[in-house]
Every structure is written in structure tokens, then in C-alpha cells.
Amino acid sequence: MGRISVAKSFITRPVTLALGAAALWVHPALAQDETAPQASGTDSNAIIVTARRRDETLQTTPVAITAINAGMIENKASVNIGDLQGAAPNLLITQQNSGAQAANLSIRGLTYADIEKSQEPTVGVVIDGVFIGTNTGQLLDFFDIEQIEVLRGPQGTLFGRNTIGGVINIRRTRPTKEFGGKLEGTYSKFNSWATRAVVNVGDGESLGLKGWYFHNQSDGFYRNAITGKRDGGSNNENFGASLLFEPTGSGFDALLTVEKLSQKFDVVNSNIARTGEVFCNFEPANQCNRNTTDDLYTTFNSPASSSYSAPAVTLEMNYDAGPVKITSITGWRKSDETQTQDFDASSVDLYYVYREQNYRQWSQELRFSGDLFEGFDYVVGGFYFNSKYDLTQWTRLFGFNDALDPRVADTNPQMVMGKTESYALFGDFNWAFADRWRLSFGGRFTRDQKELSNRFATTGLVGQGDGTFKKFTPKVGVDFRPDNNTMLYASWSRGYRSGGFSPRAATAATAGTPYDPETVDSYEIGAKLDLLDRKLQFNIAAFASKYKDLQQNTTIPGGPTGNQTITSNVGSANIKGIEADITARPMDGLKLSATVGILDSKFKGFVVGNISPVDGTTIVPFDYSRNNLIYAPKFSGSVSAEYIAPTSFGEMIANVGLRHIGAYDQQISLGTLSGNLTTGPVIVNGNDPRVRTKAQNLMDASLTANFTLGEKEAYLTLFTRNLLDQRRTSAAFTVAGLWSFASAIEPRTYGATVGIRF
Template sequence: MRKLRPFLLGCAALAALHPLPLAAQEATPTASESGLGDIVVTARRVEENLQNVPVAVTGFNAEMLSNLNIANFGDLGATVPNLDVQRQFGSASAPQFYLRGVSTGSLKFETDAGIGLYIDGVYLGRPAGTAFDLADIERVEVLRGPQGTLFGRNATGGAINFITAAPRGELRVKAEGTIGNYDRYKGRVSVDLPAWGPLSVRLSYLHDENSGYVKNLTPGRTFTFTEPFGTVKSAKDFGRENTDAVSVAARLDFDALKIDYKFDYTDKTSTQLGQQLLGFDPSFAGTAPFFYSDPSIVVGPSTKRQKALALDFTTPSHLKIQGHSLTAAYDFNDQITLKSITAYRKLDEFVGGNDIDGGALVVGGLPFTPISSIQDRHQDQWSEELQLLGNMGQFEWVVGGFWFKEKGNDDNPVFIGTLFPPVTLEPSRGPGTGTTVNIFGVPSDYLAGSDASVRNKSLAGYAHLTWRSDAFELAGGIRYTKDKRREELRAAGLIPFVTPAETFNASSDHWDFDATATYIVNPDVRFYARFATGYLSGGVLGGVEFKPETVKSYEVGFKGDLIDNTLRINAALFHTDRKNVQTLAFNAASGTFILSAPKAEENGFELEVIAVPTEGLTFNTSFGYLDAKLADNPTLGPVNSLAPKYTLNVGGQYDAPHFSNDSYLSFRVDGAFKDKRLSDPVQNSATAQLTTLPSRFDINARLSLVDMPIGGTKAKVSAWVQNLTDNQKLEFARNLSTSVIGVFQVPRTYGLDVGFEF
């Protein structure tokens, strides 16, 4: 991939300069031309206008994605009501999502996420490792609230679907480039090839890189481990990314039969934002001076964002993601279609070293860590979904079946109070094993870590029926899901030095339902009421079985395009009841564990408004309110909800009158607010101040010269800035039962984009 990069970027540059005739542009109405344009979503597994779907859903087309600089799942947090996305520590590629109070982001293969993540309708079994860029995104849709009937298990909070571009069957080239501060360089080229009979193909390549935002005071320190870890070297800086991504889309069109193959591949090397030491748990603080045995390194705690940290064990991580999907749709006639989605996806991530304690420490001349880890993860999955879709008169329906199988291996020792002598390091699996040296008397590097494999299977069948008249629409669905889960523990806790390696099995099944009634005032205005259930699969973690989480949701909503299609108002009011709530927590004694709350209740409100008061001027805002209450854990007491109570996004865009050459200036500004929120699910009054994330309001801006004629084509040049006011707020924090560690948000970034399409 690295060798191909100069060649592909060179092709993009040559293509951009070659004076080919401008291809006919796809007709896409803009706000200034025809009021508010339609946005297509597949919330009910068929393409529909977003305004006609009785579900709380936010949709983005390609132009919106470009203006908002959205390239992956992690970029959506500032644009959707009651959605928060945080960059946690533990992996540079595992963002933490909160949607209507439901969270995801665990690095553990044994646990699933309550938010369904999809690419081209294919379910991603592992939410960890989703901060990867796709080379060719066409649109995105975010469904809020349980989607248990049509999207299945693990969509209790909602579903997020990225749809990549399909081939067009005519020669077209699109090339884009970006330069920015922190050594930001980005290039992307997409090529549509002319159709060859029934076959059309589209190829895309993306390269994106930047240097880090925080310097490492201890770069280049090397540690050599036994396989599968090998030699690791501490990072030069934190927040650095280097991504190459490729996508291929091919279509065979035989009229009644259409076959689409899509392939995406991402190779990403990156470092975390940098774990900063915020303070100590009071029960541990008395021993803190013991760690400052290297006077040349300053590792004292601070609640202010530092421009340099001493992390001698945090190394770059390397993520490889690939996906293949084959979608075939056969139209028996105008009313009935049979559709098959067959997919394979693979994840390989060497997370590398993770200096969890937030300091570079030396004891007796040897590197020492109060708590750090190293991790190597691999996962692959197969899935098959078969759908029979029909529309007959006033009825539309879909009947489907879904099969999913995954396997994964995760080797993740956690070093507690450990010295690293200058030898090949083998993590200890019990007394008398390994070459690490523990000075706290902890008998194993896997006491809080694990070396485990998983084998998970899921099988489901579902049906959904919609009846429409001019004034009413009634819809309902049902789904049955059966899950089987297996955990093979080679090392974890007291395994294997007290009890032998063991395999644990769990199974569960569930029926889900939804029902929706819609009153259609006129083609542009409708009210709806919806009831839906959801199911988050249970399983086994560390040999301890945990129950499935279930949810019931009640929602009423309004969707309206008003004032001659110049004002769009979408609103939803919801109440959610959850049982056996699965919250992931961590402490140094037991590592990651399920912090279960018997029940939870969320009440909330969401509002999205887009207005075009005059030609060329567009305003948008979204507001989310969430009141989340979790019951106490029977053993540990109160459990914190980590979702913000208020989220707000405001934005505006002005497209100036066209110049004589038909180009024009466009200015856009967006602001995103999220309320203060907790970042640790375990309540601890002594450290609550350190683990409370402050409220923040971030501003992004973009100034563009659009449709500038150059060499027989048209170009778009944009100057942009993100985090305009250079906020430096705490983004994620956690009490590790020893020290309190946090990461801070990305500072102000700015740059210049240039794009051509012909």
C-alpha cells in the first residue's frame, strides 16, 4: 500500500490537470435553487424520503458530509441530537458512543454494543476499531431509538449506517487534496469507469496523515516481547495518524437482476491522544512519591492540558480493516423483489503498548509501570441476510432472515506494579512464569488482563408490514433472535495458575416488536406514535455470565416541511425503560467487568430544524435533552450515566450570488455544545471532580470558492478551521483505582482543500 501511494496520488494530480470535457453533473437540488432538498434513507430497509419515515432519523448526503468534514463513525458526535462520541484511551481506533443514553466502545470481544453500526447494510460485529476512514462515502443515516425489528439485536440505542458510493457507468474522475497544520496531508481520488456491457466499476483511494498534537518526552524507548507482541517502541507524539484506504464498487445490471460487489480496505497507523495523569485515588495517593525515582522526568498530575507528556510505554497502534459484500436483488415483477446480502469482514489490530498510568517511571534503573498493558486483537465475521420485499396496493412488506458468525482472539496482559528488565519480555501467567518482575506481589500479568478467544453465532427471522392510505399509515414488525456465545479463557484472573484454562458457553433468545401509527396531515406534514423493543445480547466475560439487556421505548414525533418547503421541523419525545443494563467498568484488581444495573429509565426530547429564509441562506439547528437514571448495582452501589443531558448544534451557510464565470463564494459556520457529563460509571465522591467532563462549545468554519473554471473542469477551494476557539477541554477520564487518567480534545486545526470533478 505504501508503495502504491505516490503512484495513485500522481494519477490524481495528472487527472486533475488533464483538460477533459466536463461530465454532466448529477441533478442535486440545493436549498438556494428549490428550497429544502430530499434526503434518502433506508431506515425501513428500502430507500425512502427521510421525511416520510416515522422514525427519529438524521440523514447526511455527500455535500453535507463534505461541509461537516465527516469521514468515519467518530466524526458524527457534533451533528446529531443526543449522540455523543468521545475519543477514549485504550485504543486510537475505538471511539466511545452514547446515543439516547445507550453506550458502546468496549474493547472486549465478549461484549456487544447497544448501537448497531453498519456499512452498506452489513452489521459490524466489533464497535471497537471503528475510527477508520472510508475512501468513498455517499451518505450516512443515524436512527435513534431501538431498531430491534429491522436491524436486529444490539440496536437498543439506535443504528448508524454508512453507505458508500455505487458506480455510475460513465467516465468520471473526482480528485481532492488537503493541507493543514500539524503536518496534515490528505488526498483522495475516485474514478468511475465507462460501462462495459452490464458491468460498471468505481475505484477510490484515500491517504490521510497528520503529526501528533502532544509531544512525548520519552520517545523511542524500546521493549521486546515474545510473540505475538514483538518489539515495540514508544511513540514520538500523540494523536498522530497515517491512513491509506481503498474501495472498489462493481455492479452487474441485467435489468431484473442487479448484483453489487463492494470492497473496503483501511490500513491505519496511529497513536492515542495521550493519557494524562490528572490525580490519584486517595487510597493510593500515599504511595505516589515512591514513583518519582527518575528526577529527569516530570510526571506530576495536572488537570490542565499539557503540550508534552512522558509516556514511555505508549506505542503506535496498527489497524487493518477489510470488508467484502455481495448484494444481489432480483425483481420478480414490479411488486416483489428478492434480495441477498452476503458479507465477510476482518479486523486485525495491534494496539501495542498502552501506558495507562500516565507516566514514565524508573525504579532501580529499570523501567517501571504502576499499570500498563499491551494488546493484540484479531476478528473476522461472516453474515448473510435474505429479504423478500413487496408492495401491493396499500401494503408494503419485508420478510427476512439473518445469520451471523464471528470468531476473535484477544491477547491483552495488564502489567500492575511491574519492572521490565533488559531481556525478551514474556508476560507472566502465574508464579514462576514470565520474565517481567512484579514488586507489588501480583502473581500474574493476566490478573486484570486476559488471553481469550470468542466464537459467537446469531440467527434471526423477522417480518415488517406497512399499510398506507391518504391520511393514515400503520406499520408493525416482529423479530426472533437466537444467540450462542463462547469464551475460551487461556489466561485471566486466577486462570491458569489456580484453575486450568476453561471454555464458557452462554445462549439467549428474544422476541422483539414494534408498532407505529402515523397521521398524514398532508404530503408535507405528519405526526407519528411508535412503540419498539430492543435486545442487547448477553454472554460471558471472564467466565462470569451476564444477562441480556432489554429495552422498551415509547416515542411520539412530528415531521414537517413548511412555508413552501423552506422550513423543516422534525421533533421527537421519548421514554425508554431498560432492564439488566450492561455498563463496562475497569479497576486494577479485576480489569474490565460488567457493572450491571437492574434497570434504567431515559426520558428525552429531540428537535431538528432547517430553514431557508432567503435565496442562498440556510440555517440549521438540532437540540437534544436526555434525563437518564440508572438503578444501583447490588454490590457497588450507584451507577453513573455517562451521556450528556443537553446537546446542541447550530449552523448556517451563505452562498453568495454567482460571479460572471458562474463561480460563487460559500461560507459555513457550525457550533456544537454538549453539557458537562460524568466519565466514570463507578461513583466515587473522592475523584468525581477529576472524572467530570466540563461542558464545551466548539466552533468550526469553512469558506469556499465553488465551481471555479480551471482547464475544462470546475474546482472547489475551501479554507477551513475546526475548534476555532482552541478549546482544550477534558474529553475522557477514568479512575483506575490507583491513579486518575484523562485525555483532552484535539486543539485547533486548520487547512486548505482543493477538489476537481470532471
């Protein structure tokens, strides 16, 4: 493995996307005819969503969606977006430590775990209408959230490219225009504590200002065997202000938000290298051949840290002109990151890097919505996105000197610079063409222009690429309500993930050759039932996705060291699944919920060139079609209960939930080999077992007491997460027979939160 493919291509790695937050109410809404008669009475459980860039009730939105509101989040003692685990079928989320505030997400088995800024997600995160163009900066704090919507399946029509798996749409609270606020403090295991505050002021009519400050820190749940101290600590700050201007009777409002996120954390790797891998020849025997459960929580790596600073500005403006509503959303985000990392994860200095990277994005969306005629509504608009990215990495390879700064050891660091410019036009329409029938259809045309250059500081340019990628992504669906309590639907949609260039290419030819876009065609049918006067709700959906031109990192010959890692289109995959959820309210105050996600996924034609296992130099075809898709457990599910009981001082809220996540793989990797090992094709019979996360049963519980104190409300929450103390990998990666490393899920933890609302 050469310098580029070792020191650069394995900087980022797949990370487990874990499923949880089982106590949150799961309520997927698919289609309902807005013109159909509704059940008598008012549905007190109705939730307003904006998944289709309109304000609609969850029940009338013809999209596979789960909505989680603020009350559900608070009752669960949730911390950030990672706590959505279990909130929707076939959703996996986790944080990973190779990037600041980085969340890797998988919906219905579709994911791409790479935090490089030149590589783009398959699941989009949208915060207050602004699409986040990278996997970093997505782990938003839950304290000031109004609602989160999880949209499953391709969302290319309204949300654009790089949403082929789905979208997590996050809305924070708006200024109330009145004096009030919320203060909160939390302390939990591993010396973890947090303080949060939100304060509103305003004139009560047209002007409102909201300010917030969040701080949380932890000593970490790892133990470093070399220092004897806790490892994996973090310190996060998030602060900002939102100004709302909404003149009475004008039909106009403007919301300006200015904020900054700062994070510092220890970058930790656990060593899972085994005998036969090169690095084990240099490491103490007790640091190799370790298991991927309890051993993960003992580390040997040299100190490493990350520093992240990310200011952002968002301006949303709405004008209701009567027949048409006009919406403009402008977003600007910037991030500066400095990170060191000990990739060998041992006490011996074998592979240590220092990375500096800068990222900036700017986006503008303009939408028009309204009713063209009775029974026909629309949303049309345009979108512009621009981003720039640069990375410099210094590498200390086999330095055997922890005290030597990589910036001194490496006089020829690698430098990558990238740029993306994207334009799109879109339209989405609903037509109630017959009694109880509705047709939903739309499409989006996207044009992406990308540039990427790869060079070394001393030896100069390796190569550069400049290309344009275009795609039209249509969508069509129909829903039917035979009665007020039954909804049947069917839909087809296409998702598109943009092509690009390989930042780790080692020759001018490979650096200048683009990889093509990948697409997903998703077919879905389902039903939704409201029974027993809406005390019992049951939803079931079946889907089939055809995944074409998959983008994967592959190793091919070339470059100064003989081989290089590039991104290629490597074949296709078929994914089938069933999703179901049930919510029951058998008595006042009691809510029971359950979810089920079943996936059947298979690669087709996944054949790439790789180094021969016989001579170690010749490139021969390897067939990876028997590998499992990553982050795609065959079965996952959750059960939960919530009970609210009134008391003389306020109320008590109890939550308990159990999430089961089946085993799943985290990396396309080499299991046992068969076939022709000399000339190929070499048959890869599955994934390396070390990158397989074993099945998990995660139990969480919380108990909240709400106290009424005049016009104020105080609360105390006691909580525990991972009560059964399941210990598993949250990330695992093997590196071409050289070394392997991993990180772990949070073990059992518990704590308390106190707060006041006024």
C-alpha cells in the same frame, strides 16, 4: 486489585462521545402517510433513505432519522464518522485510542464503552448493509460517502440485536459505469496531511468498476515532555475496488467490493492520577495532580503503538421480480491487531501491556420486499452472523524497565477466545388503513449462541462458558397527516442487547456464569411541520426509555488475587428526553439550522458488591444509583449557517457552526461516599469529577470555492475546527484507587483542501 482485574479489566475504557458537525443539515424524518396528498410542487430538498430497507423519501419514513448526504459532508470539510457531531440531537461520537479505528457512540444516553471483541455495542454501525460487530473499524473515511443515516432509538426489528440505542447506516458511492473521478489533497495543523483518489470506469450501460485509495497521517497534537516531540501520531491507508454488474433490462444487479484498511498510530495516555492513588507514590510529583484541561496535552508515557490490518469483502445482489424484490447481502471482515500501551501514563514503568488479537466475522442477509395489496407493503427476511475472536496479552507490571519486552517479562500471558453465532427472522409492515392514517408494525426473533474461554498460557484454563440467548423484539407505530404540512406520530419499540460471558473472570464459576441480555422499551410521540412553502421545517419529539438489566463491569471477590472484574446485570434506568430541530431557508442560497437535545436519565437499583473502604478487603454492597449515566449530557444543541453564492468562476460556499455540549460523565465511578462504610450499603454520591467532561462550545467554519473548468470542477476549501480552542477530555478512567488516565479532544486546528472532479 488483583492481576486479572488490574491488568485485564481496565484495558478498555469509556471514551467521550463528542457532538459536532453543526453545519450539516439536520433533517429528522418521522412518519408520513404515503397515501396522503402531498404539497404541490416538487420538493428539491427530498432525500432518499434506506433506513427501513426500502427506498423512501426522508419525509415519508416513520423512523426517527437524520440523513446527511455527500454535499453536506464535503461543504463541512468532514474527515470521518466522528465529524457527525451535532448532525442529530442527542448523538455523541468520539474516537478512542485503545482500539484501531474505534468509534464509541451514544444515542439518547444509551452506550457501552468497551472495545473488547467479546463486548458488543449498543449503537450499531452498518456499512453498505453489513453490520460491524465490534467498536473497532467503524471510523470510515468520508471522502467516498454517498449518504449517512442516523436512526435514533431501538432498531431491533430491521437491524437486529445490539442496536438498542440506534444505528448509523453508511452508504458509499456505487460505480458510475462511466469514466470519472475525484482527487483531493489536504494539509492542516500538526503536520497533518491526506491524499484521496476515487476513479470510475465502465461501459456506460451494464458494467462499472470503481477503485479508491486514501492516505492520511499526522504528527499528533500532544507534546511528550520526556522526548520533547509530538505525540499521538497516526498513519492510515484505505484502498479497494467495487465492481458493479447491472445488465440492462434484467432487473438484476450485483455489487462486489473488496477493500483493506491499515492503520498505525501512537497510543497516548495523559496522566490524571492524584495523591492517594497508589501509582502516585512512585511517580515524579509534577506528573500527578494534573488538571483535565490544558495539562492533558503534555504526556509522559513511554512509547507505545498500534498496528491494525483489516481486509473485507461485501457482495450485494438485487433482483426485481415484479411483485417482489429480492436482496442478498454477504459480508466478510477480518482484522489483526497488535498494540502496546503504557497505562500508568507516567515516565516510570509501572503498568505496560502488549496485546495481540484477531477477529473475523461473516454475515448473510436475505430480504424480500413488495406490496401485498394496495396500501400494504412489507419487508421480510432472515439474517445469519458468525464471529470468532482471540486475544493474547502480556503484562509488565511494576517492571521498572522500559527496555524489557512484555512478552519476555510475562511468561504466563492471558488468553481469551470467543465465538458468536446468531440467527434471526424479521418482518416490517406498513398498512394505510384509513385516509391519512398509517400503521407500521413488525418484529424480529433472534437466537444467539456464544462461547468464551479464559486461560493463562502456563497455568492453564480459568474457566469457560457456553450459552444461548433468545429474544423477540416487536415494534408498532401510527402516523397521521391532518394536512399536507403536518405530521403527528406515536411509536413503541423494544431493543435487545445480547447476553454473554465475562472475559476478565478469575474463577471457573464466574467464567462459566453468563450475564443476561439487557432490553430497552422506548415510547415516542412527536410532530413535524413544513411551513412557508417548505422554507421552514420544524420537528419535535419526546421519548421515554425504560432500560432493564443493565450490563456493567463490577468487582467481586474471588480468584488468585482476591478479587476479579466481571460483567453483571446491575439494575435499571429511566431516560426521558426532548429532541427538536429547525431548518430555515429565508432566501436563495442561505440555510439556517438548529438542533436541541434534552436528556433526563436516572439509575434505579444499581447495587453491586465492592471492596470496603474501611478494611480494603471485605466486599460490601455499594449503591451507585446516584451516578450519572455515561455520555448523557442534560443539554446539547447546535446552530449553523450555510450560504452558497454564485460567482463568475463557479460558486462560493461558506459554513459556520457552533455546538454546545453540556457536561457529561464517562465512567461509572466513585465520588464521595456516605452510608455505612463498614458493612454497607455504601452510598456513592455521584461520579469521580475527573471523569466528567466539562461543557463544550465548539465552533467550526469553512469556506469553499468551486471552480468550473470546462467539464471538470476544481475546489479549494479553507477550514478551522474548534476555533475557540476548547480543551477537554475525550476519555477519562479511574482504576480502583491505583491510577487514573485520560485522552484529549483535538485542540484548535486549521487547514486547506484542494481537489478536482472529472
